[in-house]
Amino acid sequence: MTFQTSKAINLGILREKFPQFVPPFIVVCTEDFLSACEKKQYSGLKSVTEKIQFISELSISNKCKNIIEHLHKEKITPDNRIAIRTSAYGEDGNRLSFAGMYETFLDITVALESLENALLDSWLSLFSQRVLNYQGLHETTGKNHCEIILQRMVMPLYSGVLFSEPLKIDDSLLSIQQGNAAVVKGASASQFTMGQFSVNYPKQAQILKDVVQKLGLVHKQSRLDIEFGFTENEFFLFQVRPVTRIVSKEFNHSIWDKSNIGENYPGITLPLTYSFIRQAYSKVYPSFLKLIGIATDLREQSVLFDNMLGYIRGQVYYNLTNWYELIDLLPWQPHIRSFYDNMLQPVKPIPSTKLTKKSNWQNFRASIKLICLFLSPKGKIQKPFMKRLSQLTSEFKQSFGPGASVFELNKLFLTLSSQFFSVWGLTIVNDVRVMVFFGLYTRFVTAWCSNNTEMINQLAVAKNPASITLLHSLETTAQAINDDLPLAKLLRKATYDGAVHYIAEFPKHLSSRAIQCYLENYGVRFANELKLETVSMKTELKSFLKLMTSYIDKHWKITTDDPSDILYQIPRSIFSWSKKIVLNFFRVQTTKAITMREQFRLERARVFDMARSIFLQIGSVLKETDLLENERDIFYLTIEEINNSANFHNTPRSLKIIVEERRRLVESYEKESLPRRIDSYGILQDDNLVGYTQHSSSRRLEGLGTSSYVVEACEVIVMKELDVSVNVNGKVLVVPQTDPGWTVLFPLIKGIITEEGNTLSHASIIARELRIPCVAKIKRATELLKNGDKVTVNGITGEVIIL
16 A cells, blocks of 8 residues: 555655564555545535534444454454554645644554544544644645554553654654653653663664664655654564754754743733743842852843743743753752752753853852751741832832822832842742752652652641641631621522622621631732732632632531641651651751742732732723723733833834734634643744644543542542632542642642642642642543543542543
């Protein structure tokens, strides 16, 4: 059979050149699924909707019988599982790659129903919204048919991907991870050069070198992307493709990653927020380096600090390339880099390259300053920060109010932000303390303890963390509302307008004072609290009352681990006293640092709320002067544009036009789904997006267990955005990720599953405090799990079993 599409053609070349390494496969064409009459009918369809409906209603069971017979001839039997991959026309071209655009289905049984569903879904992926957007951006069109690869699944101990450098093959990069899938996935992959890989796996390295040499002649390309797997005695080749777009070395390779930053800025973020946080990052990190005595010329590093973040189609990413440059400025290399990866867990860490050269004296001085700050009493870091923040809050309350001009409001913002950024470096010291102590604790536990996962997951926070104090305040407020029978009755009947009116009418009632006290102390804590465009709970009383409806009928108290026993009880029989002392020391230091980080996060939310208030007031003034249609349109502008308006600088276009253009862009971006990692060369373009989508038929999902508790046969509630009006009582919450604003739901749930996160993420920390299981890094959990599903969640092993 002659293959027509590049993925199938390249797999055929692999089989021809290396038949002993390629698992058996067949290729089918969707055009063969149709009869002559159906072909004529399908070719006459014009709209995508019509084509999708036609394919969805198609029956190909007879064709599947023939395919199963063909699979049997290739020694693929019903006892085997297969991987099914779409191979589209125009994929892996010189100009466009379509990388990650089409569907891959793993672990499919050789049976009529599962085969038919997977084949039709592969065909349908030609018309996914993501593919259509990609085609539209590059002014190209796709074909109505594709080829589909059906390949026997194998069980390698390790899976990997090689990015070849034929001119200097030992510099080729490999990404290896344990696993039996035919693709490398997840953040657990290790990075090697071919030279490093050859030391431990000489036979496998030699095979890969032969593959690169022979296929390089076929493709006449300088670089290849080769997917492979191996055991002790076997080697497998899964796929090869030429790397799209050979890019001149004059263009810098940048890597954009949503790990960690996606917890605070999920989905679309509006321009004002992005311009604010970009400015914050550019000011805070130089302040931190000065604090610890890094004597680099900060002016020379201004490009680095100004570009710590990226804004890609409305979403916030870390510029991982620049972050590693920043990390390389710190002492204790290469360990500090390893600790950074351990805490951040990027999709794919960047291999260590040439480190920034620093003098021994500079390293020594920075090391001493960091150690002194790490081991100093709590007040050494926290007191100066809290004192300065208190002064800024007082200045804000004195200066902020109605009647101020745009110029005065803008000046207030610039003054407060400048002073705030100068002191925020202290919190970065604490973040590095978390990173270092957690990294050392993890390293020692892994080396000394076989049950290391559970020990790491027992990390809690110290006495009275901000998140738990907030929950106790909620309980107190709920009790006050319960004691106020008229108000409690209104909430139980969901008469929220009446409840708001009641509180306004009786402001001195204990319940009203309790609500006001909570909002004063914690009203800045809500979902997406670091997005300036998010409506604050302080100004949206009904949202808070909807939440309290769940709390007033909760008849159990919030319990947490005993603060006096924050150490995991390590059996004496396992460790010597010396090892136990070491583990306890690093555990105590880690928990103290995590607790302080939780407090700093709350204070950061207060600062963002002050900025939100200022910008809303500016928006109101601009609306009154007819420069904006609505006060909330301010969030579509940048700080620079607002500053230009405040200081009467010329602007080429009216603010209304700018807002309208960006609103339309945001609406189009909201329909898109971007990968967690993006690679770019030079100017970022859409065909540099990398990633892929996988589906599995398994009812056992595997992630990262981060809170060592188990809940069985519990109902699922899926929530992609925080909605406090939804009843989550006694259920397992399934979310993309959480930020501190989600804390209010945790006492109501039995467990939590997140698509992102790690041991130090918000969901993991709060789950451990409340003794409920948490499993992170379940990819596409919000799609694979549905409301009403019954699951068992094991926060020790990281398994989620759908019952």
